[in-house]
Structure formats: C-alpha cells, structure tokens
Amino acid sequence: xxxxxxxxxxxxxxxxxxxxxxxxxxxxxxxxxxxxxxxxxxxxxxxxxxxxxxxxxxxxxxxxxxxxxxxxxxxxxxxxxxxxxxxxxxxxxxxxxxxxxxxxxxxxxxxxxxxxxxxxxxxxxxxxxxxxxxxxxxxxxxxxxxxxxxxxxxxxxxxxxxxxxxxxxxxxxxxxxxxxxxxxxxxxxxxxxxxxxxxxxxxxxxxxxxxxxxxxxxxxxxxxxxxxxxxxxxxxxxxxxxxxxxxxxxxxxxxxxxxxxxxxxxxxxxxxxxxxxxxxxxxxxxxxxxxxxxxxxxxxxxxxxxxxxxxxxxxxxxxxxxxxxxxxxxxxxxxxxxxxxxxxxxxx
Numbered sequence: 322x323x324x325x326x327x328x329x330x331x332x333x334x335x336x337x338x339x340x341x342x343x344x345x346x347x348x349x350x351x352x353x354x355x356x357x358x359x360x361x362x363x364x365x366x367x368x369x370x371x372x373x374x375x376x377x378x379x380x381x382x383x384x385x386x387x388x389x390x391x392x393x394x395x396x397x398x399x400x401x402x403x404x405x406x407x408x409x410x411x412x413x414x415x416x417x418x419x420x421x422x423x424x425x426x427x428x429x430x431x432x433x434x435x436x437x438x439x440x441x442x443x444x445x446x447x448x449x450x451x452x453x454x455x456x457x458x459x460x461x462x463x464x465x466x467x468x469x470x471x472x473x474x475x476x477x478x479x480x481x482x483x484x485x486x487x488x489x490x491x492x493x494x495x496x497x498x499x500x501x502x503x504x505x506x507x508x509x510x511x512x513x514x515x516x517x518x519x520x521x522x523x524x525x526x527x528x529x530x531x532x533x534x535x536x537x538x539x540x541x542x543x544x545x546x547x548x549x550x551x552x553x554x555x556x557x558x559x560x561x562x563x564x565x566x567x568x569x570x571x572x573x574x575x576x577x578x579x580x581x582x583x584x585x586x587x588x589x590x591x592x593x594x595x596x597x598x599x600x601x602x603x604x605x606x607x608x609x610x611x612x613x614x615x616x617x618x619x620x621x622x623x624x625x626x627x628x629x630x631x632x633x634x635x636x637x638x639x640x641x642x643x644x645x646x647x648x649x650x651x652x653x654x655x656x657x658x659x660x661x662x663x664x665x666x667x668x669x
Contacts (some may be wrong), residue, residue: 329656337642344641345388348634353378356632361436377402379410384588391433391638393426420526427642433635437627442639445624450643452528453543453613457605459536465598468548472555472594477582479560488556495549499611504541511538524616543608547601554597559590593661599655603648610633 337457358374359366366374375381379390379398389395391411399409411425425431432442474485494502511520520534562568563586571581610622617623621640628636 326653326657329653333653336649337645339391340645341638341642342388345638346384347392348637349380349387353632353634357436357634360632376400377408389426391426393424393428393431395426396423397421397425397658428577432639432642435628435633435636436479437633437636442635446639446643447620449619449621449624452619453609455531456536456539456543456609456613456618456620457602459540460547460605461601463540464544464601465551467544468551469555469591469594471548472552473559473582473587473590475552475556476559476563476590479563484556487552491549491552491556493549495553499542499546499608500615502545503538503612503615506538506542524613524618528619539612539618540646542612542615543605546608547604547635548595550604551594551597551601555590555594558593559586562586567588582669596655596659599651599658602651606644606647 354375355371357380358371362370362374372381377400379387379400382390386395387398390397397410399407399412401407409421411421411423430443432446434440435442435445438445440521462653471487471491475484475491478484487499487572489606505588511518520538523533527539568581568586571585572578576585606622609620610625612618613620613622614626621643624636627633628640
C-alpha cells in the first residue's frame with residue numbers, strides 16, 4: 322500500500338505540473354498580457370508603451386522561464402533601469418534589491434499579486450476557499466445521505482412503483498442545471514412576487530453569519546443537482562447486489578428482508594457509490610462557480626469568475642493550482658478508500 326501511495330503521489334505531482342503549465346501558457350498569451358498592461362497602465366497605451374511595460378516586468382521572457390520563476394525553481398526576474406533603479410519579481414514594498422530573495426514563487430509561498438483585489442493572492446485564495454469549504458460541507462451533509470437513501474430504497478425492489486418514482490426524481494434533479502434550479506428556488510421561496518418569501522436573508526450575508534434563511538437555497542441548489550448521480554449509481558449497485566446468489570440463499574433461509582438489506586446487501590452496494598461520492602468534489606467546484614455567482618456568495622467560484630473576467634493572471638493561476646490539488650487529492654482518497662472497502666482488490 323505504501324508503494325502504491327508513493328507512485329500515486331508521484332503521478333499526482335507530474336499531473337499537477339502539466340496542468341498548471343497548460344493554464345500558465347494560456348493565461349500568458351500575448352493578447353492577455355497586452356490587456357493586462359493596458360488595464361494596469363492606460364487603455365490608450367501605444368504598442369511601444371505596451372512592449373516596454375511588459376519588458377520591464379519580465380512578461381516577455383520565454384514561457385518556460387516565466388513558469389519556473391512563478392513556480393519558484395528559477396531565480397526571480399530583475400530589471401535595472403537607466404537611472405540604476407532595480408525592480409523585479411522578488412522586490413516588493415519594503416524589500417530592497419539587496420535584501421530580496423533569489424527565489425520567490427509558489428513553492429516559497431509567494432503566489433503573486435492580484436490586480437483586481439489589490440492584495441496578495443495567497444490570503445485571497447485562502448479566505449475565499451474557506452467560504453466555499455463551508456458551503457461544500459453543508460452540501461455534502463445534505464446531498465450524500467439523501468442520495469443514498471433514495472438509491473437504496475429504489476434498488477431494494479427493482480421495477481416497483483417506489484423504484485420508478487425515485488428514479489424519475491433522480492433523473493429530473495440531475496437533468497436540471499444549477500442555474501435553472503437556483504432561479505426556480507429563488508422565484509418560489511425567496512421572491513415577494515410569489516408570496517412564499519420564506520428565506521429573507523441573502524447568501525452575501527452568510528459570509529459573516531450563516532443562518533437557515535440565508536444559506537438554505539444555495540446549498541439545496543448544489544445538493545439537488547449532485548444527488549441524482551449518487552442516487553442512480555447506488556440504485557444500480559443495489560439492484561445488482563439484490564440479485565446475487567448469497568442474497569437469494571439468505572432469503573430462502575427465511576432471513577428477514579430488512580436484515581438482508583442492512584447486514585448483507587448494503588455494504589457491498591456502497592462500494593461503487595463511494596467512488597462517485599469522492600468524485601463529486603471536482604463537480605462541486607464547477608457547480609460552485611455558477612451558484613456563488615447566482616447568489617452573490619463571494620467564495621472560491623465567485624473569485625474564479627472575477628479573476629477570469631478581469632484578466633487577473635496571478636489570481637487565476639492561484640485558483641487553478643488549488644483546483645488541481647483538490648481534484649487530485651480526492652481521487653487519491655477515492656482509490657485508497659476503494660481498496661479498503663472492497664477486500665477483493667489487492668494492490669500489487
């Protein structure tokens with residue numbers, strides 16, 4: 322198991338390097354850099370002024386060199402002006418050229434500076450990720466138990482009215498995008514025009530104080546969309562287990578149906594859904610982008626939209642690094658958990 326984890330960690334590192342380099346390459350295309358220069362300087366800058374602005378800040382270096390500097394494995398860029406003033410990536414406010422470190426990338430904890438929020442990227446990503454973490458926590462608390470209950474009840478008796486009703490419900494929730502279900506929930510339960518203004522709070526206020534009124538709708542919007550996948554997988558797995566030979570043997574011996582489901586079928590039926598549950602985290606990151614923007618909840622997804630919409634390259638790279646890390650980590654946990662849940666699997 323230890324060797325398996327080490328191999329997976331090595332693969333995760335290689336995958337993370339490849340994905341972050343692709344994002345770095347796309348965000349550092351010249352049109353994006355030109356837009357960044359005009360945003361930071363003047364929209365009426367000439368081509369010569371744009372080139373000079375990018376040159377003095379190291380943006381015109383080869384992409385591999387810039388990526389190494391951003392990552393922190395190559396010395397940071399420095400530029401010496403005609404008057405002798407030295408500027409560079411590692412030279413910031415209160416740090417002279419003599420005292421500046423040679424390496425100042427992601428590995429050293431320097432994630433860059435956000436042009437939108439006028440602050441370091443690291444604290445911004447940490448704060449917004451914590452807000453999204455609260456949202457995802459409550460989504461999982463509601464989504465996973467509901468999905469498992471629906472899937473187990475549907476798979477216990479294949480083809481029954483309960484199975485057809487719950488399966489239809491799962492398909493409808495999965496087929497309805499978050500931006501549609503979110504608008505419907507707002508119109509029905511939070512709009513004064515309909516008359517069911519049960520949730521008077523706004524998701525923006527939930528950033529400081531989470532209450533039932535201001536946090537229920539965004540949580541339900543994400544949970545309803547994600548639970549369909551888990552419920553359908555649980556139902557399919559439960560249906561397969563209930564037709565197994567050992568289940569038939571237990572029923573012929575006169576074992577109570579409830580005991581068959583709880584003691585014999587349920588654990589084996591939950592092996593496949595476990596993987597689907599862990600894979601929900603990457604999907605939740607995508608759903609969070611839509612829901613946080615819709616409900617004006619300024620978390621991780623909202624930050625991604627702001628960074629992409631305002632060409633904030635450093636912040637966009639920081640968000641991408643966190644997204645890649647979350648996806649790879651959840652997949653590693655999924656693989657390890659699958660081995661422990663299914664004793665028939667052995668890691669060579």
